[in-house]
Amino acid sequence: MYKNIRITVLSHLLVWLTLICLPYLLSYGQEQDFSRVIAHFWIPLFFSAIIFYLNYFVLIDRFLFPKKMLYFIIINAVAIVCFLYLKEYIEDNFFKDIIKKSVLGAERVRPPFIIAVYIQILSYLAPLFFSIALKSTKRWIKTEAERKEAANFKLKSELQHLRYQLQPHFFFNSLNNIYALVDISPDQAKKSIHSLSKLMRYMLYETNEESISLLKEIDFMKKYIDLMKLRVSDKTVVNYSFPSEETGIKIAPLLFISLIENAFKHGVSASKPSTINIKMTCNTKTVLFVIENDNFPKKTEDKSGSGIGLPNIEKRLELLYPNNNRFKTAVNNNRFVAELEIETN
Incomplete structure (x- = not known):
């Protein structure tokens, strides 16, 4: 001054x-x-x-x-x-x-x-x-x-609101999954609670930054997938592929987790075989995330899902990566496909 x-x-x-x-x-x-x-x-x-x-x-x-x-x-x-x-x-x-x-x-x-x-x-x-x-x-x-300062403050407030919205959504859905294991497999339920505590610690303390290392986010997604696999039957096959080496890319946290969550919520059947394929590739600045699963739509009277997952993603992409993202979903041959591409700075 x-x-x-x-x-x-x-x-x-x-x-x-x-x-x-x-x-x-x-x-x-x-x-x-x-x-x-x-x-x-x-x-x-x-x-x-x-x-x-x-x-x-x-x-x-x-x-x-x-x-x-x-x-x-x-x-x-x-x-x-x-x-x-x-x-x-x-x-x-x-x-x-x-x-x-x-x-x-x-x-x-x-x-x-x-x-x-x-x-x-x-x-x-x-x-x-x-x-x-x-x-x-x-x-x-x-x-x-x-x-510009007011717009920036509004942006941060909206992003904070979306993040707070996502955390309880994630937490309650995970608790529902663990609840389903209590009677079937108490040991798996205990293991799931321990895994969930690690995931919540990450969400509470590691995601307060505007951007984090892509490898940290990948590690979080892998742990979440392993947690979700505990509750599905042998009829469900989960395949995933993530980059294993440090890329130097930083992204906004918790962008992909809702897509994985939706795949386990809507792509798994208790009586029919199902397959979930998850693949992430990246180059110097671009991250491409593709997830594909069988499509078992929820019935109208089923209120287990809050329905905020995909809208949350779309809103965050609009705020964080305007004109630098490509997000599309489709149902082909009774399989749901979501593709998210982000161009980082």
Whole structure:
């Protein structure tokens, strides 16, 4: 903040110093009448600086931006008229010699009064318009920064909400699966509870970052698949293939787990053979995840699923990877296929 203030002050000083030196810069090598420079250039420049900073620090904020245009115009008009009068008064009383005679000693020929006034008014309107332009640009930049900050805050809030939505969804579905094992296989139920505690620890403590290592997410998915395999019968075959080497890719956590969860929820039958195929491939920046399972749709009266899995994925993809994702689902030959491709930065 202080650095920006210093840069602004130095910039203003540099501009005004350049303007003060302008008569000498434009007539390099020629002799300048110091009194003429003061009367015809530095005094109007001083008045222009007053108009500029009066508007920049006071009038624009108090009258122009609140749309009190009449007050803004009147105050500036009065200030310009006062400066025109003061300039003439100073010249008539302190610089009579340069008014009466030119450099060669002849009588000075003045331009028509109206034209002279018109030119001077334009010279004072220039700093006025420049201050408006500068102040408006500064206000626009500030407004745009605030808008982006608000949008970023909204994005983080939505993502946090989706994450909190996913965690209990995942937890309750896992508990339902373990509950089904209690009577059938108490030992497997105990093992499942232990595995679930590890998974929940990961979800609570490892997924708070915006992005995590792809290998960590893969390890989490493998543990979840192993947990889910405990409750399915021998009629269900689960095949999965994940990258085994470090890729350096980082992704948003918990993007793929809902697809795996849906495969076990809707792709497994207690009486019919079923197969779940899961495959992930990746290159330098792209991750492709494909999951395929038999399609055993839930009955209308079956309320075991909350139905938030796929909508959750779509919403998170929209927020996290806009224009950098491809997600599609289809049912082919009574097999459900979901394909998710993400292009990471």
